[in-house]
Each structure stands twice: as C-alpha cells, then as structure tokens.
Amino acid sequence: MSASSIGASERRTEDKRFITGRGQYTDDIRRPYQTHACFLRSPHAHATIKGIDFKKASKMPGVLAILTGDDIANDKIGNLICGWMVLSKDGSPMKAGPHPALAQGKVRYVGDSVAVVIAETLDQAKDAANAIKVDYGVLPAAADLAKARDAGAAQIHENAPRNTIYEWVIGDEAAVDAAIKRAKHVTKIDIVNNRLIPNAIEPRAAIGEYDQGTESFTLWTTSQNPHVARLVLSAFIGIAPEHKFRVIAPDVGGGFGSKIFIYPEETVCIWASKKVGRPVRWTAERNESFQADAHGRDHITHAELAIDEKGKITALKVKTLANIGAYMSTFSSAVPTFLYAPLLSGQYEIPSIYCEVDGVYTNTAPVDAYRGAGRPEACFVIERIVEVAARELHIDPAEFRKKNFIKSFPYQTPVASLYDAGDYPGALDKALQQHDYKNFGKRKAESERNGKLRGIGFSSYIEACGVAPSAVAGSLGCGVGLWESAEIAVTPTGMVEVLTGSHSHGQGHETTFAQLVSAKLGIPMDHITIVHGDTDKVQFGMGTYGSRSGAVGMSAIVQAVDKVIAKGKQVAAHILEAAEGDIEFSDGRFKVAGTDKSAAFGEIALAAYVAHKFPTAQIEPGLKEHAFYDPTNFTFPAGTHICEVEIDPETGVTEIAKWTAIDDFGTVINPMIVEGQVHGGIAQGVGQALLENAVYDKNGQLVTGSFMDYCMPRADNLPSFDVDYVFTKCPSNPLGMKGCGEAGAIAAPVAVINAITSAVGHENVPMPATPNAVWAAIQKSAKLRKAAE
Amino acid sequence: MTTVTLTVNGRPASADVDARTLLVQLLREHLHLTGTHVGCDTSQCGACVVHVNGRAVKSCTMLALQAEGAKVVTIEGVASNGKLHPMQEAFREHHGLQCGFCTPGMIMSALDIVNRKGNNLDEHTIREELEGNLCRCTGYHNIVKAIAAGAKAMR
Secondary structure, three states: OOEOOOOOOOOOOOHHHHHOOOOOEHHHOOOOOOEEEEEEEOOOOOEEEEEEEOHHHHOOOOEEEEEEHHHHHHOOOOOOOOOEOOEOOOOOEOOOOOOOOOOOOEEOOOOOEEEEEEEOOHHHHHHHHHHOEEEEEEOOOOOOHHHOOOOOOOOOOOOOHHHEEEEEEEEOHHHHHHHHHHOOEEEEEEEEEEEEOOOOOOOOEEEEEEEOOOOEEEEEEOOOOHHHHHHHHHHOOOOOOHHHEEEEOOEOOOOOOOOOOOOHHHHHHHHHHHHHOOOEEEEOOHHHHHHHOOEEEEEEEEEEEEEOOOOOEEEEEEEEEEEEEOOOOOOOOOOOOOOOHHHOOOOEOOOEEEEEEEEEEOOOOOEOOOOOOOHHHHHHHHHHHHHHHHHHOOOOHHHHHHHHEOOOOOEEOOOOOEEOOOOHHHHHHHHHHHHOHHHHHHHHHHHHHOOOEEEEEEEEEEOOEOOOOHHHHHHOOEOOOOOEEEEEEEOOOOOEEEEEOOOOOOOOHHHHHHHHHHHHHOOEHHHEEEEOOEOOOOOOOOOOOOOOHHHHHHHHHHHHHHHHHHHHHHHHHHHOOOOHHHEEEEOOEEEEOOOOOEEEHHHHHHHHHHOOOOOOOOOOOOOEEEEEEOOOOOEOOEEEEEEEEEEOOOOOOEEEEEEEEEEEOEOOOOHHHHHHHHHHHHHHHHHHHHHOOOOEOOOOOEOOOOOOOOOOOOHHHOOOOEEEEOOOOOOOOOOOEOOOOOHHHHHHHHHHHHHHHHHHOOOOOOOOOOHHHHHHHHHHHHHHHHHHO | OEEEEEEEOOEEEEEEEOOOOEHHHHHHHHOOOOOOOOOOOOOOOOOOEEEEOOEEEEOOOOEHHHHOOOEEEOHHHOOEOOEOOHHHHHHHHOOOOOOOOOHHHHHHHHHHHHHHHOOOOOHHHHHHHHHHOOOOOOOOHHHHHHHHHHHHHOO
16 A cells, blocks of 8 residues: 555545444443433423422432532532633623523523433433422523513523623724715615524433542543543533543544533533442433534624625625524634624625624523534625625626625735635636536526526635634634644554544544645555544644634644654664755655665654664654644635526425535645535535524424424435535645635525525525425515516 | 344344333344444434344334344444445445444445345435435435445445
8 A cells, every 4th residue: 555645535544434333422332330311401491490309209210319500509510611702892791691510590491401310221310300390480581582682571691681792893883884875886685594403413422430549530422622621621610620531532423513512411421420439421312402402503684785886895784683592602602703704705805894793692502603603604694695786786696796806815804804815706707617607597498488487596605714823813702722733653663643633523534634644754544543532642632613624633733744754854864874954755765865775764763763873862762743733824715606496486395406616625635525525514504595493482492303393404305516626725824725614504505595586586585495485485576576567 | 121032133132121122222232233323212313224124124213122033134234254245335435424423324224225226226216215314414415426336336
C-alpha cells in the first residue's frame, strides 16, 4: 500500500465496523454492576412544584435511589451554564436564569426534569417513575415567541423582565435609515424561520461511573466535544476536579449541533454514580429527544433592503426575535447574534447594514446551535430579500445577484466579517450552466402543458466556519478559546498515532485525517491510527462543530506533522552523516540533497527511539510532537445552489425536480466525503423547507413529539443532487481549507422557497411549505391575478 | 420470566425474558448483539431492522417471546467467514453511511428489498422501499446508489 494524497476519494477506514454491526456507541457499552436511570419529566410547560411524593415509588422493586432538585442543591451541584456572554445595546449583560440539572421549585418547559429514579433494571426505574406523585401549581405559559414579551405574559425567570434576555445590535442604524430614505426602491419582507428538532438517529446517552479507590469519575457520553464537557462539568457544575474526571465520547451517531451542549442528564448520571456507588446509565427514548434535546432556528424577522436607481443595493435593515427557550443552553446566546448577523451581507457589497436581535425566553425546550447555527437564518434573510427585490424590479434574479456581488478581496463587511477569498460570479455562472438555466423556460412550458407549475430558486449562500481566532472570539464574549490541538506519536516501528481534539460523529475523520498524514509523511494510511474522543488519551481539544475540523483541526495536525519532520531531520542528519540543513524530506524518505543517500521514515523513527547515534543532550530521544493551532480568521465557504420544483396545483404537492450545488470549500481532502456532507446538509435544508416543524400549542404542549408528528425527510422526499465545485484557496490556514459540513443546510431552505414562490407567483409561502401551505398560496396567487385582471 | 429459544445468526440461543421484553432488547441486552440499534421506540426509524424467518422486521415492534423457535439474522450475521457481504461492500464503496447508526437497519432492509424485488432496482423503487428507514446524515443519495450497486453485485 502506498501513501495517499490530498484530493483522493479514499474509502472510509471507519466503515468496516459500522457495516458489520461492530461500532461502539454509548448505549452499546456495558459496565459491571451498572444501574439504570429514568427521568421523570414535567407534563406542564410552566408550573411550581408544590411537593414530590415518592414514598411508594422508593419501596418498589429494584429502586436504589430517587433524587430531586433538593439533592442537587444539598450537594452544591452547580447550575448548567451558557458559555457565551452577550451584551445588550445599553451595555448590560444578558439575563441568564438559573438552570439546575433537576428542577428546583419550578418547571419551565414540557420535558423539564423533576426527578430521577435509579434502579437495577430500566423497567423497574420506569415503573417507579410512574409511581411518583408531583403536586404541580400550574401557571400560564408563555409559549409563543411573538407574544412572550407582551404585557401580562407569564414571567419565566425572575431576573428577565418581559422574558427578554438581551437586546443586541450591530451596525450603523443612522446610516442605514438615511440610505433607506434615499433609496429608489425598498423591498420589505416578514419571515419566520421555523423551529426544528435535530433528531440525530442515535439518541443522547450517558453512563457515569465513580471509582472509590482513585476517587475519580468516568463519563461515557454522546458528545461532539468531550473536553469541553469535562471542563464545564468540572469548573462550573463542580462534579469533580478536571484531573480526576475522564470523559469518553465513543462512536457517536450524528450530532448536527445537538450533542455539543452539556445537558442535565449526563450531569445527573455522573453525579448520581457516586451517590449510589455504582455505574448509572441513561439513554434517551425518542420522545425525550423531542422534548429535551436543544431545538434549532425559531426566528421571527422583518427586513428591509434599499436599492438605488442603478439597481445596486445600498442598505439592509433587519429586526429579529430569537427564541431561546426556557433556559439558556450552552451556546444559545451566540447563535442568533454573533453567528447570525455577521453573515447578513451575504455575497453582496452592501455599504450599510444594521441588525437588532432580541433574545427571548419562552416555555419551550432550550434552543441552541443546529447544523448551520445562525448562518442558515442569515442566509434565508438575505437570499430571500434579494430574490424578492429582483422580482419586484423585474430583473433576472441571477443578474441582480451578479450586479451586487463582492468581486475583490479581502472585503470588510459592515457587520464585522472580513471575507478573505471567494469567486461568487464564478460559482453562480457554473451553477447556471450546469443546471441548464437557459432552458428553464422550456421545462416550465412543458410542466404547464402537463397541468403543473414549475419554479426555480437560487441561493448564493455564504457561511463562516472555524470561529476564530481565540482572541477575537474572547472579545465577543466566548468563554473558551477556539483553537485545536493535535499530537503525532510515532512508534519505534514507524507507525503513527494521531491524537486530535476534533471529534468524528459521521464526518469521516478517521479517513481524511489519516489521508492527510499519509500524504505529508509518505507512509501508507494503514500505518496511521486516529485517536479522538477520550480525555485520558487526548490531552485537550475543542471538538467538532461549526465545520471547524478541517480548517482548524487538520491545520493543527499539519503543524504537528511539520514538527515531526523537523525533528526527524535532526536525527537523520546524524544517521546519514550530513548537515541538518542538507536534509530534505519527501515521499516518505529523509534525503541528503544532491546525493543518493537517504533513509526511510520508519528507519529514522527507530533511530530516534534507539538513540544510539545522536547526542541526546542536544536532541531528545523519541519522535512525538504536539501542536495547538489558532487560526487567523474565520473561513468563508460560499457557493450557489439552484433548486427547481414542480408543483401540482390541485394538491399543492411540491416535487424537487433538479438540484445543482456549486460550492467553494477551498482545498478538498476527500471529495467523496465532502459530497456526502453536502448531500446530508441539503437534505436537512429541504427538510426545513418542506417537511419539518416543531409545534407547541398555546399552553406549551409539544404537538410534534414523535416521528409520527414531526416529518423527517425520507428517501422518497428527496432527489439525487448534482454537486460540483469552484476553487479559491483560503488564505487563513496552511491547507487552504474552508469547511463543508453545514453548507447544504445553509443554502437549501431558501433555494426551495425561492423556487416555490417563483412557481406559484406569490411571495408569502411559509416553511415548511406543506402541500396545504402551497395550495393556499396558489389560491391567493390566483385571486391576486384575478383582481389584477 | 419465560425462556425463549431461537436461532440467531445460525447459532442456537436462549434467554429468560419478561413478557414485555422486546426482540431488540433480547438481542442487545441478553445476547449482546449491539449492532441492532434503537433510534425511535415507535417503529419509525428502522435502525432496529433484523430478519425473522427470512423477512425484515423492526425488532422494536416484536416481543421476544414471539420469536420463539424463529431464525433471526442480525447485522452481525451478514458477513460470512470474515468476508463482507456484497451489500456491505456496496455501502462502503459508495459512501452509503456517515455516522453509521442507521446503517445496520439500512443494510438489513436493503437485503430484504433485493429478496422481494430482485437484483435490478431503479432509483424510484429503492426510494419508495426505504420509507421505513430514516437516515439523518447522508440525504439518502449514496444509500440509494449503494443499494442499487449491492443488489447487482448479489446476482
């Protein structure tokens, strides 16, 4: 087997265990003398807890402990935290209400945990939980985002009047207002970005274990970032000192953001394991995932776009209400602010932008990052309003975009982002060509002959990945640095262990990371192992989210590999009896420049460990290097997606007829894996646009609490996708990578809605555009047409 | 407790189970065959699909006691003598999986589709037949390709 290369579609190393049923997810792990936890959850959206009677339950078979919020308080277990401080426009800090792992005195959403039963078997735990009697004082609920700040709305947290967490602003309001006043045309839109439930197919799970001998804890958990989980559980929640606490995130079955956060359940499992003196395990049932995983999106937005007489955009004004849910989840504050508004410039030169975001508590599950996290919401605003503006001005939407695209870089937007590189017209042109846009009219006419409507929608999206550098993240309120770590440990036989702080839960890191190291070191991929997800093996790391593992995680690997090569050169100079400056490394060999003398990577690895032939006072034995990499900027993947739909006007059923995606991800390590990421992202975006919607009724009951009510995209809802690239190198990291994990989910929803609105001739189509909603829009459109006649 | 006796992946197996124990719990908790996954508890996601007497069954929908005397095949029994089944090979070759959690159910369903519909499967048929299997990672694009290729390779 020879070395791999960057750009090869290597088949995945990790697949073998998954296709044979030998993966090891958290729920597959069995611990000796393990016990089972069942959480008793609130059936009310808002209520005081007047009493909890578990006398009967505690005597039931197999019950070992029943714990409540009082025990959390007595043991001085800290509240869950939100790790990103956001300030209001008046400078005041966000108003975070306390979030205990088990409710204390009050419940604030359906699914809030009131007590936990720990028993010998899961069935016994469930039976006992059913026998607990909670005396609730039911309160009115503030479940509707639009009404949660009304006078008289239920007050969810004492410290947040009118349920307002922050009133955050960015940009120059006076400049924007002046531009709107001067404008030739102003386009206005009102949109709702629908609430989603992430629904990774593996439910969240945790196993806590306490070792009385060493007084140390181990937590197996479904986490995208086990080191951050350990840090938060240690430093803020106070379970145990960090060095006495191991967190393992083994195979994780999808995350999409929902497994970033530190939740009540793992907190309780690890805390309770010491109280009962045995391992405590919990795996969510799907109804618990629906109720208590952090949800995504949920914005109400008004936007105005100013355009001058030449058709150039001059200003954008945006006002957004963001639903945060009943408690502030780990990164909830940043998603609708710093991950949202800095992308509102889209791919366009817009001289002035102003955005206000109000973060609002409601009696619903916490809302936090979900694939794209703020950026799909921003993309929806800008790409929707640009599309509507083009239609109002009777300009071809592609031409209108091109006219306003940013064409030179670096480009400083008025909303903090500094775009480093891109080719927006190139991506749009390639998309138009590959989609056969010029024949869209013919296809539309053909559909109409068959009694169908046909529409086309563009999405020229941009996103920001690899949030960085750390100092900037810190200055914006982030509680942690956003670098990544890597360690390259070479064994004496020349095998390589790569320890990374990134975490793979579907992204294929075990393949792409090995591919990169193989290409750099000139050794076969099967000589390389990728180690991740265990705080006892990897010293520290920041995990995987925000499409950061390529741009940040792999850059750390490059930095560590370069150190290994530099050390190898020192050793090779002695072995090959040449000056260190004359040693070159290529194709897996250390070579003396201008001679035929060389030594293989494995030979130098062995020489480094044997340490016979170099002065160990100057050169330390061994071959193992560590790197912490902090990027110089965000990366800015961008591209154009085109969605073409055909709609049956009788039923309102939308079928996606054709999908073209042209993305610029910078350097691509493994095109097969990258395309898979794009497919999955588009599917989630189409899900948002056509199918998915988390619905609470006015009392805060979750109406969509199972796969029977919440419509997940299935194979027959989706088309195959035509995916291709343009390339501009990212100047902010050594590999020139931008990130690909979220692009599809960011680009897709607005492409679908732009296509549907183009087909039905009516701009007001909500997400999800169910057959009923589309049919209603067609009726309105028909009425509008009739009225105009 | 009642004893259930059955054949799993060609080997005899038995366990003492509650009347309410599900087939998937028997497989995962009693027989430690953790390749069969639970993703929803309501027979929607298909992560728990196994074959019972040659037919695909969602093992969260069947009581363990109903499997008395049955021949059950799980994902662990699909490869033989360390050699991957052509459908497993196809999933790897066509990148038909990402996180891997839905994959065992997908492969068991795919084999059942081939059993019922033959080796020449068009995209439309595969997409319709996958109605009972949810994947959140792949957008199904490569699963569809993998099943079409795997079906052909099984000829």
